[in-house]
Amino acid sequence: EVQLVQSGAEVKKPGESLKISCKGSGYSFTNYWIGWVRQMPGKGLEWMGIIYPGDSDTRYSPSFQGQVTISADKSISTAYLQWSSLKASDTATYYCARQRAVAGTYFYNGLDVWGQGTTVTVSS
């Protein structure tokens, strides 16, 4: 079964660091890009960025560039989203999802498999 399994819910304080994970299984991890999507409480979906685990080529949304770091370790089929200093406004559910691309430019077929989401709560 093809799946993306994300790490568990986190409760952190402002200023703390955090790294959440997304582990792929049931498919060749380096045949797909992994995207990250934020959903703040009661709000819509926001595309944060996407990484190719094969060579760690990463694209960020300008809204999230410099605010988070996306990385991957292809040896363990896992992608990561990390913060160096959390803010209360980072409170949200974060989803990973996979997508096909050609030549790192043509992202097609949509985000076809999603993780279950990781809820991050940042509160003093």
Place this chain on the structure above:
Amino acid sequence: EIVLTQSPGTLSLSPGERATLSCRLSQSVSSSYLAWYQQKLGQAPRLLIYGASSRATGIPDRFSGGGSGTDFTLTISRLEPEDFAVYYCQQSETSPHTFGQGTKLEIK
């Protein structure tokens, strides 16, 4: 950045009725890079339609997508109780791969 505007914000219909959801883009994209997702409360989104009109694996044929350029639609031919959810469109032609703000489909 391409802005996607979905309408209506909320659509109130009854089971058995037809639903038509709209997604308008601030600039033209190839149909190959337009997708629709369904999200139920407390669940991760699910891919419904990719390439503007191709149904994802396991999606019933009551769901169909169409359109081109800057105007795309998602149609649900006969609503089932499980179809009441929030629907999002997304473009992946130009980074950032933006989403629309969503249309909530609720039971009338």
